Amino acid sequence: QQQVKQSPQSLIVQKGGISIINCAYENTAFDYFPWYQQFPGKGPALLIAIRPDVSEKKEGRFTISFNKSAKQFSLHIMDSQPGDSATYFCAAKSTGGYQKVTFGTGTKLQVIP
């Protein structure tokens, strides 16, 4: 029940295209859903996050779509660039105190010129 399932495992997108990464969760207590970007040899960096009271959140080229009834959320990267090539992790947690974050398995994105 604590799992966050992420797909695809890897993704190759041409420059200028749209990258889409999907995640699904089971625990209905989760109410905070961040996405992290990680470059090789570096720690993850918070990219964008959403709470279930909204269905979409956009920050620049990055958009999170959230479907509460389906318990699914996705990251869309518009106009993908080679510099976006990294591993992306979705995550989920319950708010309050020091609830731990449950991470997805990661998606390795490669944007080719």
Place this chain on the structure above:
Amino acid sequence: GAVVSQHPSWVICKSGTSVKIECRSLDFQATTMFWYRQFPKKSLMLMATSNEGSKATYEQGVEKDKFLINHASLTLSTLTVTSAHPEDSSFYICSAMGAISSTDTQYFGPGTRLTVL
């Protein structure tokens, strides 16, 4: 954004020795810090959660006597890998959460690459 640093960024040690990794929140007070381990091409595995001034809470399967965690202040947590063995070689990442903007946001350090020979 909030900045979390780790030191050292990489370390090589001999089997049987102990290694200490520091995690610091540079511009905010971290009420809670987390330690993760990451294997190549894998997701982050939570090892333990520590709150300032109290004992760390370890995840199931993590040896608390081997991975000593101290959260002595609101800006510093340390992970000591005791009697390190080659199988302890990994990428260790800390994260910190505090009373800034949102209590739900974890800010990650850059990670420490540990190689045990």
